[in-house]
Amino acid sequence: MDITGQTRVLDEAVYQYSTLTTTDQLERITRVVSSGTLSAIAGDQVREFEQHVAGHLGRQGAVATASATAALELLLECLPQREQNERVVIPEVCWISVPTAVLRSGRTPIIAPATNDLTPHWEQIEPLLHECTTAVILAHVRGRPAPDTQRIADELTQRGITLIEDCAQAWGTALNQQPVGHHGLAAVFSTETHKLVATGEGGVIATDDSHLLHAMRAVGGNTRLALPDTAQGRGNVRMSEITAASALPQLNYLDDLLQVLRPLQDALIDRIEDVAITRSILPTSVEQSPDLGADASNGSLVGVWLPTPRHSHHVADQLFRSGIRHWWPGPGDPHLAQNWPSTPTTSIGHIVDPACYLDIQIPVLDESHHPAFLDLITSALRLTEDECETA
Numbered sequence: 001m002d003i004t005g006q007t008r009v010l011d012e013a014v015y016q017y018s019t020l021t022t023t024d025q026l027e028r029i030t031r032v033v034s035s036g037t038l039s040a041i042a043g044d045q046v047r048e049f050e051q052h053v054a055g056h057l058g059r060q061g062a063v064a065t066a067s068a069t070a071a072l073e074l075l076l077e078c079l080p081q082r083e084q085n086e087r088v089v090i091p092e093v094c095w096i097s098v099p100t101a102v103l104r105s106g107r108t109p110i111i112a113p114a115t116n117d118l119t120p121h122w123e124q125i126e127p128l129l130h131e132c133t134t135a136v137i138l139a140h141v142r143g144r145p146a147p148d149t150q151r152i153a154d155e156l157t158q159r160g161i162t163l164i165e166d167c168a169q170a171w172g173t174a175l176n177q178q179p180v181g182h183h184g185l186a187a188v189f190s191t192e193t194h195k196l197v198a199t200g201e202g203g204v205i206a207t208d209d210s211h212l213l214h215a216m217r218a219v220g221g222n223t224r225l226a227l228p229d230t231a232q233g234r235g236n237v238r239m240s241e242i243t244a245a246s247a248l249p250q251l252n253y254l255d256d257l258l259q260v261l262r263p264l265q266d267a268l269i270d271r272i273e274d275v276a277i278t279r280s281i282l283p284t285s286v287e288q289s290p291d292l293g294a295d296a297s298n299g300s301l302v303g304v305w306l307p308t309p310r311h312s313h314h315v316a317d318q319l320f321r322s323g324i325r326h327w328w329p330g331p332g333d334p335h336l337a338q339n340w341p342s343t344p345t346t347s348i349g350h351i352v353d354p355a356c357y358l359d360i361q362i363p364v365l366d367e368s369h370h371p372a373f374l375d376l377i378t379s380a381l382r383l384t385e386d387e388c389e390t391a
């Protein structure tokens, strides 16, 4: 098939997974709008969403918010400050609002370098701990679990340091066959447009701590709840009923979505393994690490490490021209600590260069179009191989 024919395949590709449940979302939203009950305090959609998320994660409760950033800021506001100059270790790869939330809470973010699965392991976190370290935020990024989560959780528990899981990108991601988000004190998820549960903007935070749940609800804007004595005041970071009505059908569909995505994800992993410039692939084969296998991922991405940033940039350029959704953390990317204004670049002890990584999004696509989709990606990689060799 020529390039034009292959590119037409992408007309059939569904990248915005939220559109797969449009009918159910509209039905719920219509009910909410018709009822006139638009606020979480009086309505039932936000409550149902919170209960669904908590049940899915095996957590006592959850608080739905306007975004994951708002959820993180709310949590940090409600966590008592134990030290004068508290430090919070955060990962090198997450999102710019994470260090900002830490700074706004009066604490100092300390950056833990990423390894080749894009997350820090205990070996990267331990040397950063200090008597003023009271929390560690660990992010499960690119639809995969942070593979060292259990060990990090155990080591932090022994030291009385709080673990917070940033699961903003991790809907449908599992560790030991359980959804991520049950290892730390609390877990934060996002429903921003590009997530597997997408409502435009939105977030949710889950925990087993009933005092914390109460505090977050009250401080976050539920005027029917008494403020805790220690609260500085009451803000408003509540999710609306319409947002929850959009999220719920997507949450109900999540397990099915994963099953729809996995065959193409598996096929792409197989294809990329045969391309010579590929250094490693994520999710990787189960024999190497069970927590990095395709079953632990949410099926939505395949990541590759290439020899140099030039190779990744070149592949990203080819994929862009073909209309294939991908992420290349090139210069200025707000997911990387080196691009956060609060981070002195000298303070990050880099282990990997994220600019050598890129990942490709798996669309929902009829099986008959899989070969053409795979061809588009292999030709982008092979072209890069040839051009970088002859350059």
Ligand SMILES: Cc1ncc(COP(=O)(O)O)c(C=O)c1O
Pocket (backbone or CB within 6 Å): 067, 068, 069, 070, 093, 094, 095, 097, 098, 139, 141, 166, 168, 169, 189, 190, 191, 192, 202, 203
């Ligand atoms: C790892 C990570 N943490 C936090 C956030 C913030 O989420 P939100 O946009 O819902 O505030 C994002 C957003 O993409 C993210 O990727």
